[in-house]
Structure formats: structure tokens, C-alpha cells
Amino acid sequence: MSTVTEQRPKAPGRWAAPPRPVWEEEPGKAGLAGKGIALAGACLGVLFPLWIVIVTSLSSKKVISDAGGLVVIPKGISFIAYQELLSGGQVTCATLVSLGVTLVGTLFSMTVSVLAAYGLSRIGSVGHRWFLMTLLATMFFGAGLIPTYLLVQSLGLTDTYLALILPSAISVFNILVLRGFFMGISQELVDSARIDGAGDWRILWQIVMPLSRAVIAVITLFYAVGYWSAWFNASIYLSDQDMMPLQNVMIQLVQKQEPPVGMGQAIKTGQVSALAVQMAVMVLALLPVAVLSPFVQRHFKKGMLTGAVKG
């Protein structure tokens, strides 16, 4: 019977199915087809809208007007909408703002979080329990929007980029995930480093961090996506249009249908389709996350489960 239980060895081809254990039935044709259609449908449901957005942003004015709006089947590629967007003006500025806030914010959040996670991962140090409780308690109650708003105002953070970073800089959940991972690192390794004369900084930098690359990549992505997608803080703490990040400009542009400042001319004279410009802004907004997340993807499960639900 032992030959039966030895199932699913390495697949021979990349797409080939691994051999099926003998007790498992061959799936029927109808079942297989149904499964395929359901899965393909779910995936298409995600990809089709993105496809339309990307194709429309890459279409020339003529193709768009021929299609009577959004383009499904591409006929020729034109980068004119992107040229228009990135040749200065509001959108260029907003993209730079978003990139800057995301980079600085993520770096800040990661530094604070990794340090705190390491500090809290050494059980039994002075104040360990108090610090942990202080952080944990915030997972149960928030202060509420209005008092936070008043605080940020009276700290003088309004109309500065700090208002986009500081109030939501750290996520306690992320710190707990990191901490859980750090605590799983072999204690003998840390001990031997300490015997060799390494202090906590060196242990963190040269032992703990390199061993936690996977979870650090995941948490970095979470923070970066958070900063990149944020628009609410900017909408209530910033009043200067020139300081607005990309998401807020996108709200203006696509939802309220206002042409971007500094490039209304090209749209009015009819060289560029306004629709293509809107779609190009959307592509700008989705591009970084769509490019980055697949690389970190294989670590999601580990990262998510370390601190989250242990089923």
C-alpha cells in the first residue's frame, strides 16, 4: 500500500499534471470543463477590465472615436497619452509626489517596524510586556476620525507631506507578523553571535534580517501599497492642489471629469483623446503594484499566516 500513498512526485513538465493517486477518480470531461470555465471566468473577471484600460490608454484618438469610447481590440499602439502626461504639468508632479511619499514613507515605516519587532521579540526584557500591550490595545479601539484630525491640525502637520506619513506610519498587525517571524529564528544562532561579541544592532542587521528576507519583502510591499493607494489623508490634510498625490489627481480627473491642469490645451486642440489620458493615469496608478506584487507573491502565505489566523 505504501506505493499508493507516495503520491504527487515532482511534475515532469511545467504544465503537466502530476500523477494521480490510484484511489482518486479520473475527473469526467464535463466536470473538468466546468472547473476550467469557472476558473477562467474568475481570472477573466479580473483581467478584462485591466485589459480595456491598458488598451484604451495605448490607442490613438482615431481608434477611440471609431470604437465610440473604450477600446477592446487594439488597432495600433500610440504612446501619445503617456507623452502628454509625463511632459510636465499636474500629473507628472503628482506621480513624483506619490513616488516620493511611497519611498520615504515605506523606508520610515519599515525601519520603525523592524526595530520594534526585534525589540519586542526578546521576551523578558525590561518593559517588554508594557510596550507590547500598548501596541496591541490599538488593535481594539481607534481614537476616531475627528480627534485625530484635530490633533494633526494642531501639530501643524496640515499642508505638509508629514501628514501623509506620520499618522498612519505603522501598522501594529505588520509589527506582530515581523515579531512572530523573528521569534521563530533559532535561538542558538542568536546566542552564538552574542558569544562572539555581537550586540543587538549587529544581530538584527547580520543575522535576523537576512534570515527574514521573505517576510520583510511581504511587509515592505504591504506598506508600499498602503502609501501608494492612500488618498484620504491627502484629501483632508492638504489644501494645495500642487501637493496632491496621484490617487487624488485621479479622482479629479476620472471621476469628476476635470481635465488636468497644464494639459487641457492638447485635449482641446484634439491631438489627444481625453479618455486615453484618463486611462493612462489609471495605468500609472496600477503599474507599480501590478509589477511588484508577483515577485513577493510566493511569500504571501507565510507572511500572512505567521501573525494572522492559525487555522
Added chain:
Amino acid sequence: MAHSTTPGAAARTDPSSATDTAEPSDGGSGSAKAARPAAVSKASKKALKKASEGGTLRTRLKRDRTLILMTLPAVLLVLVFNYIPILGNVVAFQEYDPYISDNGFVAIFESPWVGFEQFTRILDDSAFWNAVQNTFVLFSLQLLLFFPIPILLALLINSVIRPRVRAVSQAILYLPHFFSWVLVITVFQQIFGGAGIIAQTLRQHGYEGFDLMTDPGIFKFLVTSEGVWKDAGWGIIVFLAALASVSPDLYEAAAMDGAGRWRRMWHVTLPALRPVIALLLVLRVGDALTVGFEQILLQRDAVGPGASDVLDTFVWWNGVRNQDFSYAAAAGLIKGVVSLGLVLAANKVAHLMGEQGVYKK
């Protein structure tokens, strides 16, 4: 490093010795166990604490100063941006006037107290009760329509045995989770909006177009389906992990006993998911009053507050937009207190079920 050579530090960083003294019967497995402090048993935890508390507070402070220094920035951030604003909730009992002083927070000390006046005002406000109703309707819709979908998707993906197909479809399904709400709503607008691709195609073929994005009647379904598009794929992760931990022996044994494909699904696969489903359900109920703040705020103008306002947007509208800070803070406080009760209750239930909940017991 000087402080690492003090006896206290040695005891702290070498829990295996502490464990061995506490549980001599543990023998060889003791050190392996102690390598994961999370798994340390109660007795050894006590021994660990005892060992680490060796020495006066001053020597311990000196020993742990680096760790404290490392933890401090996070604690400070949380104190400033999470704890101090809690005190700011007192404006709910005032007639707060931000212009009474140069500094908004100082103005709190100078504004007149009005007791529970703001709260009685709220309870008479039909807009508030409308927001409460919308919140509960949206929560129920999410529970009924959103919650089961990741489970079904996880079962579907789990039944695919080609690793490549699994990996690719997972990658695609995870993707929308990382898009911003602005982007998700804009995508929906381009598909289902008045100028969207469906309405356009209909018009081109001589039918009447439609605009789902501004229709108050279906707004709650729209919000729910946006949530499904964005996060259903992400939600499958926990379920897939639970399914991956099921021993294949169980399936084989069931098959030997004559259970067919569906029988095995019913008696092996679903029981494996049950604890995860129950836990997520409990935690979701604990979070019932929070239903998509950003998402709804972005679409509030299109459908009007009657259909769209939930508790969070009600607070935003009255506070940030109308600058009626005390009124909004009072509404926020009501929501916060009820939410805290729900979360604590949900965690209690999770513990009773033998699960961890948000925090460990």
C-alpha cells in the same frame, strides 16, 4: 559588548538553560522547544521570567537599553497618534470651537461643556439612523454575498492539481487586492457607468443604456460586488493554507472506505475548513460597524447620502466637511464604543472556540 557578558544577559539570551532547569524531564527536546519562545510552556515561561529578572532594575535597564531604544519609536508614534487623540474625544461633551484659541488642541480646554447634549441631538437625527440602517444592510449583504465566495474559490483552486495553473490563477486573483479604491471604483465606472463599455455597446445596438454607478437602488449591491472584485481573491489565502494542511492519508482512507469525490469533500475537506470559517466569521461580526469607509466616501456624491451614508461617512461629513466637530466626535464615540464591545465579544467567542482571536490569552 559589555552588557552581554553580565549574568542576567546570559540567562535571558539562553532560555534553553532556564527551560532545562525548570523541566529536567524534558531532556533533549527542551532546547529545541525553547528556541521558539512562542511555544514555551507556562512553567518554563515562569523560569525564563525569573532568570531575566535577575539583578536590580538598573542593571536590567542597562542590559536591555538597546532593545528599549529600538521599541521606543513605534511606541511613541502609537502614543501620539493613537492614544492622545482618545483624550480628544472629550470634545463630544463640549460645544467645541476651534477658533477660540490659536491651537486646535488648546481650544479643547477653553470650549464650554454641554454634557450629553450632542448625543441627544444625534439620537433625534434621522440622518444618523439612516446611516445606522445602511451600515447594517451593507454588513448583512457582505456576509451573505462576499463571505462565501473566497471559500468557494479556494475549493476550486484546491481541486486543480496542475501546479502551474494553480500558481498563475492565484497570481491573477490576488492582484486586485493591491489596487487602490480609487482605481477599483474607476474601473467599475468604465465598465458599468453611463459612459461605460456595457452601456455603450447596448446603445450601439439600439438598446437603452444605463448607469449602475449613480443608481441609489442598487448601490449596496454595487459596493458589495466591488469588494468581491477587490478582495475575494486575497481572501482565499487562509483557506488554501487550511486545505494544504489536510493529510492526504485522510482522503485515501475515505476513498478506501468507498467515499466518492463529493463524499470526501463533505467529510474531509469541509471539516478541515470549519475552524477557519468560524473564526473569520466571528471576527467579521466583531468588526460589523466598519463597512468600507473610503470606498463609500468616493461614491457618496454619485448616489447621495440617503443610500450611501454609513456611520464612518456620517462622522466625516459632519466633522470634516461641516466643521461640526463636537457633533461628529459624539457620533464617532458612539460607533467606537459599540465597536469595542463587539470586538471584545467576538474575541471572547473566538477564545471559547479554542482559537487565538486577535490577541493571545
